[in-house]
Amino acid sequence: MKNRIFFALLVSICIAPALLAQQSLDALIDRELPQLVATYKMLHAAPELSHYEIKTSAFVAGQLRSLGYTVTENVGKYDNPLWKGHGVVAVMKNGDGPTILVRTDLDALPVEEKTGLPYASSVKTKNDAGQEVGVMHACGHDVHITSFLGTAKMLAQLKQEWHGTLILVGQLAEETIDGAKAMLAGGLYSMVPKPDFAIALHDNADLEAGKVAYCPGFALANSTSVEITIRGLGGHGSKPEATKDPIVVAAQTILALQTIVSRENSPLDPAVVTVGSIHGGAKSNIIPDEVKLLLTVRSYKEEVRQHILASIERITKNIAAAAGIPDDRAPIVKVSDTEVTPATYNDPKLTERLAGAFQKTLGAENVVKWPPIMGSEDFGRFSLDNTIPSCMFWLGAVEPAKVEAARKSGKPLPSLHSSLFQPLPEPTLRTGVKAMTAAVLELTRK
């Protein structure tokens, strides 16, 4: 009996600090939650487009400064001189120990919100082309910002439990996948130490609020935009024999491009070639001079990406040649050097370690393994070609009853970027703060 009491005492002494820390984190988040929900709704109603995150970044910087972080604003340098960098970098030093980078994105999308929520966005603005567009946090970056600010507060309050350096990055222009690149070009890693680990979360439009998901290895694809200009020799629609019709050549090219993935690429290497836009001609009886195609190319491996890009060029040029288009009117294939981002590769060891911490903090039933997707993110850039172990995990954001109904009916839920995407603020924000705080504590605990 004595032995049993001694054993029970020993067990309680051993688990007590972790349990206490867990309880104190829960209590801290409970206390903070009403303010976090209010912040979320405020951000949701005031979205800003990529490259123009001026008020959002100023708000984030002010909040982090008031929590005791050393904050640098206006970080980021674009190739386009018209865009100013509005990135935020905040640092908290807390003795010797690992350096952890936590990232949120700040930008919203040119989408007119149709959720009908009381805090829905009614913001309208002009895009770079001068067209009036609605603006909406349709990718949930407002969820990310709020979880990030909540995490910043928790870690400032729990300083006695961790050691090291925390770097918080408010990243611009994720949706246009040039923001992380701009922040690195603006000297991010010369103003802060290179991190030992980089972490981010992204909300998920298919996963229940209250849960998180993880995907070791390749989690999101690389992405490259390609513009093809097919040039012909225009003329009267009634006299095709006197022309080289770029519309027919474009149609053949689009179909032939489909054979890259189906016939040239290994079925074991995921890849996508999508022609998302075709523009040419103005009138039914005119054969135009040119047709423009806009493509997105996705894969995980860099060598697959290189192969696809070379094949696009080869197929496009040879179909034009077969149609008799002279060399000086050969198609122009332009691979974008701005709309391009590497794949997101979640370091397997780090990802499994974080998954373990999530299970302890959220309960094993709330942590699920998620398959890789062909969507893209520019978070991977912070890993400097995967030399810094990094991990982006998914945060469930949907009302559980809606997920259940969608599973039963087979009717898909509104996806990210939909005008109807509607994250459930609580418990999404609670889980976001809890998971991200647990992730940092796992890597820095004393």
Ligand SMILES: [Zn+2]
């Ligand atoms: Zn997005």
Ligand SMILES: [Zn+2]
């Ligand atoms: Zn996003």
